[in-house]
Amino acid sequence: MxxxxxxxxxxxxxxxxxxxxxxxxxxxxxxxxxxxxxxxxxxxxxxxxxxxxxxxxxxxxxxxxxxxxxxxxxxxxxxxxxxxxxxxxxxxxxxxxxxxxxxxxxxxxxxxxxxxxxxxxxxxxxxxxxxxxxxxxxxxxxxxxxxxxxxxxxxxxxxxxxxxxxxxxxxxxxxxxxxxxxxxxxxxxxxxxxxxxxxxxxxLPEGPFPMNGYRITKGAAYTLLADVYLQMSGFPLQETDNYANAADAARSVIQAGGHELVQHGETVEESAYNKLRTSDTDREYVYGIEYNAEISPNDNPRITIPGVVRPEGINYGRTLNAYRPIEEYTWFYNQDEDLRIQNQQLFYNSFSRNGENYDFGEWAPYLWFEENAIFETGRGERDIRVYRYAEVLLIAAEAIARSEGVTNEAVSYLADVRSRAYWQTDRSEIEAELTGLSEQEFVEEVWKERLRELALNFKIWSDIQRTRMYPVASENNPGEVNFVDVVGQSNNWGQTYEEHHLLxxxxxxxxxxxxxxxxxxxx
Structure with a gap:
């Protein structure tokens, strides 16, 4: 101190x-x-x-x-x-x-x-x-x-x-x-x-963060509170009564009506995920870290291109893929149905510029890709979102299921997030698959959606800490995820977790x- x-x-x-x-x-x-x-x-x-x-x-x-x-x-x-x-x-x-x-x-x-x-x-x-x-x-x-x-x-x-x-x-x-x-x-x-x-x-003002001059809103405070209660419900405290508090705090954001999920445009290039990539002014934005290209630039664009690839005209002296999802992570997604794992959505593995194709041979974050920064200014300007409304919905779904059961409300919130990703699947089909699940089965579906939706919001380790469960994907059936005790589990790099690693x-x-x-x- x-x-x-x-x-x-x-x-x-x-x-x-x-x-x-x-x-x-x-x-x-x-x-x-x-x-x-x-x-x-x-x-x-x-x-x-x-x-x-x-x-x-x-x-x-x-x-x-x-x-x-x-x-x-x-x-x-x-x-x-x-x-x-x-x-x-x-x-x-x-x-x-x-x-x-x-x-x-x-x-x-x-x-x-x-x-x-x-x-x-x-x-x-x-x-x-x-x-x-x-x-x-x-x-x-x-x-x-x-x-x-x-x-x-x-x-x-x-x-x-x-x-x-x-x-x-x-x-x-x-x-x-x-x-x-x-x-x-x-x-x-x-x-x-x-x-x-x-x-x-x-x-504190109502409404989304960007509509209030990027100052803390009531929704941001309630979202942080919901996250806090959710974390307290798990390890190490295991104060499960706080699931109800997490549900109430998340509901306060939802019922206020100021936030909403960004929706898709008419083409995959205008998908919700590409809108999130290119905008800092949507109603899904709850709280984040602001950047300004002239005053305090965001350096994330330079870590979206693998170092072995050098597109012509790039304006960074060096690039590297500093947050590369390994292949096993991509197996968390149903690669036929989930838009988020399609090329140039949350991630990408190739792109074209000036008539030339660049194939990476690996995945890189596309959510942080800024063409102007990479090829013109060398100075990123998009914000980093710490909390999005999608996470509020997922907190609510999990907390309601734990405190009240798998209600229609809980199903609806999870379906909101999943149906946006499964853009060619009828929402009623998604809701029907979720409705008949047990509490634990439903909560695990929420955990899966957190892995997929919040992949670039840095939530995976906090989720492992609070649940003490480790996600394991299936190479043969992408989209299938099992959760096992983290202690004693291999971490994909030949090392085994012990209890003390969780702090x-x-x-x-x-x-x-x-x-x-x-x-x-x-x-």
Missing amino acids: KKLVIIFALSLWVLSSCDNFLAETPKDEISVDQLIETPDGARGLVNGLYRDGQGAGFYDSGGFGGADVMMGGYMSGYFDNEGKGERIQGQVAQDLQVGPEVLNQFFDGWWSGHYEVISRANTALKYIPDMSGMSENEKTRLLAEARFFRALNYFALVKFFGDVPLVTEPVESLEGIEVERTNTGAVYSQIIDDLNWAIDQEI YPLPDDEIQTNPALEQNPGY
Whole structure:
């Protein structure tokens, strides 16, 4: 936790005014009062949370290691990174050798990045209520947004590391900085309190994220809350009463009526998945990380083309397929009926340009393919969606089935997502196949749909963590998926999962600097 003091001091300096850049006052003496003594300073503090989102740079894919958020895909054994020879995290994840020393710098970046956002949120929550020159409505809105981001980052930390230090006040001195780990249940309680507070103020706007200036909406807060309750219902807490809470939170988004699934156009080139690829303004968008080609570009387009392929006119010095679904992952899809696994939908394995065909011999993410960035500017501009309405429907379907049974409502929500993918199958046929299933059979159909629909939303490892079940596809019958106990199962790279693999180790640097911390078992 000592590192948090340094991060906090640096963030104060970054966010402070440039007017006094040459002043003699040492930078480490900048006070919090100086930082947010004006409404503009307070707004800037909260606005900065949007760029960092879930830890600074967590979704950024610069370099050869892929984005930090991709680590779960590598841990699942179903995604590969062509750059893993130069950045080791992909390789050690597949080898299940994610020790605290081996990946100390990597995990320490996660830890510090998430706590930096939490620290800024804590500062806003302490000082904005007493600020003058700002309306009470604006104060409340900024406080609700700060609570959302504190909840989002603690949710990530508790999933990654289990028990973590729970800090809800700004770190403003060296006193009491050696904070012990707080049990997982208490961390979740704080997350829920933050989200309920943000929702209960009735200050967050209704409607989709992009229609509200890309600021946190009530739907975004309810979606995160639904996800939190769903995760709590599974391992390690197994608080199954929270399935009902997850269902209620997801229903709040659905019944508000502001969101909807993007629908297909007249051709496969105008499919819903290609619309999602090329737009940041649709009503399926619940919450995401914004990018701007001129200010803060998205580097994902450069990791959508395998390094061995070099199309003429490409504007990146080097490309690589940093989040490659291995062949076994493609078997999760019915390759005859499911549009998502057709070429140039969620993924692609070939494309044509200027009359020349390029065949990869492997699959690559197409959802992040931006032709203008790849061949013109070298700077991507599409957002990364952390939550989509499709996930809300899937959370609702699973949570309702677990808490109320396989009702027509649960079937309808799952059919919404599946029928869009099975675009040539009559919806009534899909609903009929789902209606007669047992609770467990139906829930497994939801898990399958999460694998397929959310393939590039980085959910696979969280699902394995909470269910303790590992998906196994069938080469002979693509689309058929079985779920087996993850502990004792091979990860497709010749390694076998043990219990301790389901949490990451605490960074070694944090253990060394904070004697109050204890390492996770097995590391």
